[in-house]
Amino acid sequence: MNFDLTEEQRMYRDAVRNFCQKELAPYADDVDKTGEMRWEAIRKMPELGITGLMVDEAYGGAGLDTVSAALAIEEVGRACGSTGLSIAAHNGLGCAPIMRWGTDEQKKKFLPMLTSGAYLGALALTEPNAGSDLAGGVRTNAYQEDGCWVINGHKAWITNPQFAPVINVLVRTEPEAGTRGFSMILVEPDRKGVTIQKPESKMGLKGSPTQQITFENVRVPLSNTLGEEGKGFYQTMQTLDGGRITIGALSVGLAQAAFEASMKYAQQREAFGRPIAQFQAIQWMIADAEVEIEAARTLVMKAAWLKDQERDFTKAAAIAKLKASEVAEKVCFNAIQIHGSYGYSAEFPVERIYRDQRLMTIGEGTSEVLRIVISRRALQDHGLI
Numbered sequence: 001m002n003f004d005l006t007e008e009q010r011m012y013r014d015a016v017r018n019f020c021q022k023e024l025a026p027y028a029d030d031v032d033k034t035g036e037m038r039w040e041a042i043r044k045m046p047e048l049g050i051t052g053l054m055v056d057e058a059y060g061g062a063g064l065d066t067v068s069a070a071l072a073i074e075e076v077g078r079a080c081g082s083t084g085l086s087i088a089a090h091n092g093l094g095c096a097p098i099m100r101w102g103t104d105e106q107k108k109k110f111l112p113m114l115t116s117g118a119y120l121g122a123l124a125l126t127e128p129n130a131g132s133d134l135a136g137g138v139r140t141n142a143y144q145e146d147g148c149w150v151i152n153g154h155k156a157w158i159t160n161p162q163f164a165p166v167i168n169v170l171v172r173t174e175p176e177a178g179t180r181g182f183s184m185i186l187v188e189p190d191r192k193g194v195t196i197q198k199p200e201s202k203m204g205l206k207g208s209p210t211q212q213i214t215f216e217n218v219r220v221p222l223s224n225t226l227g228e229e230g231k232g233f234y235q236t237m238q239t240l241d242g243g244r245i246t247i248g249a250l251s252v253g254l255a256q257a258a259f260e261a262s263m264k265y266a267q268q269r270e271a272f273g274r275p276i277a278q279f280q281a282i283q284w285m286i287a288d289a290e291v292e293i294e295a296a297r298t299l300v301m302k303a304a305w306l307k308d309q310e311r312d313f314t315k316a317a318a319i320a321k322l323k324a325s326e327v328a329e330k331v332c333f334n335a336i337q338i339h340g341s342y343g344y345s346a347e348f349p350v351e352r353i354y355r356d357q358r359l360m361t362i363g364e365g366t367s368e369v370l371r372i373v374i375s376r377r378a379l380q381d382h383g384l385i
């Protein structure tokens with residue numbers, strides 16, 4: 001395996017880094033405090049393909065490989081966690097399923113809007129009583145009537161719906177068929193019967209809207225079915241595999257930002273007549289962060305690379321997301337420790353980054369669920385189940 005970045009990938013990462021450090025990082029605090037995303041920056045993102053990382057150029061995307069897409073998400077997350085989550089969800093959950101399973105007509109209709117920088121995409125899986133256990137818990141359902149799907153139900157914790165021109169919605173279309181009874185339906189939020197609630201009040205990622213959606217007798221043409229009817233659960237699992245690489249990359253970006261802020265602070269802050277960076281206890285935290293971030297980034301890159309090689313990447317993506325999210329927690333915890341009281345103050349970025357990163361071990365597969373996925377695959381790999 002060759003994990004070295006190509007010259008093109010390196011140049012792309014650097015261009016995205018420059019953009020994000022100029023257009024997002026200086027405003028990340030405002031985004032957190034106001035709960036408003038910086039649309040001025042998002043509208044400029046199509047120039048670098050950030051709003052359509054892996055969408056074909058024909059639909060306004062950048063047509064990039066997964067490694068480049070992961071590099072971009074890391075940079076967005078490093079500059080602003082809220083924007084990072086919304087852009088990660090937009091690409092991985094909003095655009096990716098349409099790009100993969102959409103008909104030509106669906107792609108032509110929705111992807112140019114999604115890549116334009118004027119909207120953000122969304123995927124609605126979770127419900128008030130269904131998170132990790134989607135198969136057992138999803139109640140949102142759809143039945144056919146007069147050439148339409150009629151959708152009823154309630155989704156919760158959905159990223160971006162207020163900005164979405166279309167939402168990919170997981171519904172039960174055949175209640176008795178178990179995991180074969182789900183379908184994915186494209187629902188435009190301006191259809192009669194769709195209600196999007198105001199954003200949840202959250203611990204972090206405050207600029208990224210997380211909302212409930214209610215569907216009350218929402219009629220959608222059958223032509224809005226995404227991919228094959230009955231394949232919705234399979235599509236969900238495939239989408240989450242890709243999304244886990246993205247959340248892994250975002251976690252690395254958040255950890256990197258907290259780490260850099262801590263090193264800078266450790267050089268400036270003095271105690272006992274010298275910069276605290278000269279104390280071994282601080283140096284060890286710096287060393288551990290350097291090692292762990294490097295390990296997490298390598299795992300994310302490996303999963304992305306496997307996907308680009310069209311090899312099985314389910315276990316690799318789960319490992320990458322599990323490791324990167326747990327590294328982010330540890331690195332951000334220590335970042336506050338290195339800052340002392342100032343780290344606990346909203347005046348310093350590590351306080352915000354610590355709150356932002358906390359989602360990473362929960363969204364798109366909790367750490368516990370990922371351990372189930374990894375252990376099952378490990379036992380299979382060893383021929384034990």
Ligand SMILES: Cc1cc2nc3c(=O)[nH]c(=O)nc-3n(C[C@H](O)[C@H](O)[C@H](O)COP(=O)(O)OP(=O)(O)OC[C@H]3O[C@@H](n4cnc5c(N)ncnc54)[C@H](O)[C@@H]3O)c2cc1C
Pocket residue numbers: 089093122123124125126129130131132133156157158159160202205210359362363364365366367368369
């Ligand atoms: C900011 C934010 C953004 C989100 N964005 C989206 C989005 O865009 N689209 C979307 O569909 N969803 C989204 N979600 C929802 C998110 O994906 C779910 O919250 C997540 O999947 C966990 O589900 P849950 O919250 O229902 O937890 P639960 O499934 O109720 O889990 C609760 C606890 O029980 C543990 N647990 C559950 N089952 C097992 C088991 N078998 N073994 C061991 N432990 C177990 C879990 O690991 C966890 O610790 C978002 C959530 C947040 C907070």
